Amino acid sequence: MTQYALLIYGRDVDWSQPEYATEMKDYDTFGRENGASFRGGAALHPTSTATTVRVTGARGGDVVTTDGPYAETKEALTGFYLVEAADLDGALKIAQECPGAWDGGVEVRPVLELGA
Incomplete structure (x- = not known):
């Protein structure tokens, strides 16, 4: 299995604030449904x-x-997941379920594992 970084780009907000509680529930659901792949x-x-x-x-x-x-952009890196999947298609399937993909973007990138 290969590890992939799911880099979430979206609105630059403070997700700990109460006004984002509903959206955070979507992330909780995503975690319950895909947690077995999370590293x-x-x-x-x-x-x-x-x-x-x-x-x-x-x-x-x-x-x-x-x-x-480092750079000013419209969307900011707001979070990440490290997941394990059989291949890129498997990682992309997980990424499409991530709430960050619904109102922003999720960059999927294979992880280069360095010496143990």
């Missing part, structure tokens, strides 16, 4: 809480940190 995942705080780190040159270079996300 990890989380919702992310809004991009306003992000800090970007850059190192000029290479290791040991000057470190520059900036408030906010």
Whole structure:
């Protein structure tokens, strides 16, 4: 089985706020229905809480940190799931059930497993 990252892009909101409770129920349903494939995942705080780190040159270079996300876009990375599926088609089937695909997009990308 291969692992896939389901990267959820959508509205940049604080999903912990009560006004999103109904939409979060959709994610709870998605989790119950697909949980056997999950290997990890989380919702992310809004991009306003992000800090970007850059190192000029290479290791040991000057470190520059900036408030906010790496790039400004209409949709933000709002969460992710790490799933296991037999193949890309299986991962795509899971992704289409993700509520993030209904009002945004879910990028499906195979995970490159690094040395143990």
